[in-house]
Amino acid sequence: MPMSFMTGSIVGKRFYKQVTTRESDDGVGWSVMLDYRTLKTPSKRPLKCSSLFLAKAIAAEWDYQLADGIRPFTMPLMKLACTALERVPLIRSKIIDSLMQRFNQDLVFCRAPDDDVLTSGVHELQVKKIDPLLKWVESEFGIKPVVYSSFFGG
Known part of the structure; x- marks a missing residue:
């Protein structure tokens, strides 16, 4: 899309009457249709959504x-879909490296103290909801996340 895609300007008149969604030609994903034309990304590739829900939202x-x-x-x-399809693959490894550098700083690793009357319910909820995710991270990536009960770590 033109640079004005990022700004508050109008880029041209509406050239279509009907907006619909349909399954992609290859059967993997969903397309947005402007009249009979498949919606394309700024680089002129067909915009293929991974879910019908996303395709309908873009439509x-x-x-x-x-x-x-x-x-x-x-x-x-x-805008997000085009970025994900066109820009992210070009810099995917840089994004992953950047996220991994900050991985241990995520608040998901900061656990409410279990001995505090004010946070006792929160602690149990964190154990129930977050521990399965942490176990998955360990089994999938071989990294055992360290959980803290303080913003200052260990």
């Missing part, structure tokens, strides 16, 4: 556009 953004002009700033899901 709703396009259907919302007025006849006098397309307002990209009103289509955040379209």
Whole structure:
């Protein structure tokens, strides 16, 4: 999309009448259709969504556009989908490296103290909901996350 996709400007008149969704030609994913045309990314590749729900949400953004002009700033899901499909694969390893450097700083590792009257219910809920995720991380990546009961660590 043009640079104005990021700004609050109108990029052109609405050129389509009907917005629909359909299963992708290869049967893997969902497409948004503007009349009979498949919606494309800025690099002219067909926009393929991984779920019908996402395709319908993006279709709703396009259907919302007025006849006098397309307002990209009103289509955040379209912007995110295009970024995920076109930009993320180019820098995926850098994104993963950056996330892994900050992995141990995530608040999911900061556990409410179990001996505190004010947080006792929170602690049990964290154990119930978060521990399965931490066990999955350990089995999937071989990293045993360290859980703290203080913002200051250990």
